[in-house]
Amino acid sequence: MSNLVSITRANFLPLTIVIVFAGLAAAFYSHRVFLPIDAALVMVGALLTHASVNAFNNYFDYRSKIDAKTPKTPFSGGVDVLVKGMMKPSEALAVSLFCLTCAALIGIYFLARLFNVLLPLVVYGAIIIVLYTPVISRVHALSEIVAGSGFGLMGLGVYATQTGVIDAAGIAILIPITILVALLLFLNEFPDAEVDKVGGRRHTVILVGKRGSAWLYVAGQAATYASIILAVAIGAAPLLVLVSLLSLPIAYKASRITLKNYNRTSDLVPALGSNVLFILLTIALMACGFGVASFV
Numbered sequence: 424m425s426n427l428v429s430i431t432r433a434n435f436l437p438l439t440i441v442i443v444f445a446g447l448a449a450a451f452y453s454h455r456v457f458l459p460i461d462a463a464l465v466m467v468g469a470l471l472t473h474a475s476v477n478a479f480n481n482y483f484d485y486r487s488k489i490d491a492k493t494p495k496t497p498f499s500g501g502v503d504v505l506v507k508g509m510m511k512p513s514e515a516l517a518v519s520l521f522c523l524t525c526a527a528l529i530g531i532y533f534l535a536r537l538f539n540v541l542l543p544l545v546v547y548g549a550i551i552i553v554l555y556t557p558v559i560s561r562v563h564a565l566s567e568i569v570a571g572s573g574f575g576l577m578g579l580g581v582y583a584t585q586t587g588v589i590d591a592a593g594i595a596i597l598i599p600i601t602i603l604v605a606l607l608l609f610l611n612e613f614p615d616a617e618v619d620k621v622g623g624r625r626h627t628v629i630l631v632g633k634r635g636s637a638w639l640y641v642a643g644q645a646a647t648y649a650s651i652i653l654a655v656a657i658g659a660a661p662l663l664v665l666v667s668l669l670s671l672p673i674a675y676k677a678s679r680i681t682l683k684n685y686n687r688t689s690d691l692v693p694a695l696g697s698n699v700l701f702i703l704l705t706i707a708l709m710a711c712g713f714g715v716a717s718f719v
Contacts, residue, residue, distance in 0.1 A: 429504040430481050430515050431474035431522070438604070439473040440466070441706040442574060445596050446581025448713035452661060453592035455717070456585050461533075465584050468529035469577055475522035476552050476573075481505060482515040483556035487623070496614055496692050523552060533584050540589060544580045548573060563625045567612075571605030595654035595664075596709065602647045603702045610640055610681065610698045614688040637685040641678045647705065648674075660709075661716035667708040673701040 428434075443466050451457050485505040504510045530545050551559060551573050560566045575597045582593040612619065612628040613636070620629045628636045651667055654660040680694035 426504050426510045426514075427518065430478050430510060430518055432477040432481070433474070435477065436470055436473055437703060438574070438607070438706075439469045439577070441703055441710060442578045442600055443469050443581050445600065445706050445710040445713070446578045446593075447585060448710040448717070449592045449596050449660075450582045450585035452713040452717045453590065454586045454588075458585055461584050464529050464532065465581050468526045468533075469581065471522045471526035471529070472548065472552065472577070475519050475526060476555065478515055478519035478522065479552060480556045482512060482519060485512055485515070496688065496695060523549075537583060537587055540583050540587065541580060544576050544583070547576060548580075560624045560626065564627045564630055566624070566626045567605040567609045570608045571601040571603070574604040575601030591654075591657070591659035592713075595651075595659040596713075598650045598654070599647050599667075599709065600706060602643055602650065603705060606640060606643045606647070607698065607702050609636070609643065610677070610695060612636075613681075613685060613691055614695075633685040637681045640681055644674045644678055644701075651709070661712060663716040663719070664709055664712035666712045667705050669708060670701050670705040673697050673704060677701055 443462075446465075447457065447462055481504070505512055505515060527549070530541075534541055534545060551569050555566070555569065559569050578600045579589060579593045579597040582596065583589055586593070609627065612626050613633055616626075616628045616633065619626065627639065631639060648668060648671070651660070651664060655662055655664055674697075677694045677697035680691065680697065684690035684694065
């Protein structure tokens with residue numbers, strides 16, 4: 424069981440949970456709809472999808488020997504379960520395919536009801552799950568955008584399974600979630616940049632350098648909050664969604680440490696932790712804002 428938890432990086436799955444809640448809360452706020460069976464199914468499908476992505480990533484990183492060389496932190500560097508021989512690569516691949524197959528069955532259920540709305544999201548998701556590590560991560564500056572948009576579209580997909588449409592409230596969660604998850608991956612790339620470069624990856628930290636990337640990280644934080652404020656300003660989200668700005672002190676802490684220690688992995692670890700908390704809290708507070716606004 425511990426190997427299964429490691430290979431799927433279960434400690435990162437709370438990200439999926441808060442994204443699903445954000446999609447459900449936005450759907451209830453904008454359309455006053457809550458379908459409990461569909462909500463449960465989409466939660467299970469989203470978790471299986473995320474677990475599949477993580478297991479695929481670990482499998483391909485083992486094949487490329489990246490995981491054997493990256494410095495390990497609680498937030499980056501992959502896991503050692505394959506490197507240490509605690510699980511066979513074929514077993515990791517089997518876990519990936521099993522999770523993906525189960526998620527696909529749930530996806531087919533929703534496609535049968537909302538084919539035109541969900542088909543582009545499902546196809547995009549399937550492509551990036553399979554191709555992210557072996558192909559997309561090697562395309563210049565594409566990995567963060569693709570990863571972020573994948574999770575942003577997850578939130579939008581949750582919204583669509585409840586409402587049957589894609590509209591302004593759905594976009595209001597798509598954009599900040601996309602930026603936030605891109606930032607999650609982006610900052611986690613700092614400690615791995617040198618090994619990733621040797622392994623053939625071409626993400627933004629490698630291309631721009633750590634100093635420039637530190638400032639890009641700060642810009643990404645600003646863009647997140649700007650997108651939330653804009654959504655409220657144009658009426659796509661309720662005023663209470665501004666409660667998500669309460670994560671600003673944590674964001675500031677992460678950016679301050681990053682700007683100071685971008686080139687020192689051991690000193691950067693607190694920023695990685697603050698970054699995870701900033702992202703989870705911002706999305707959770709968005710969900711709370713939509714949810715509470717439904718009753719006031």
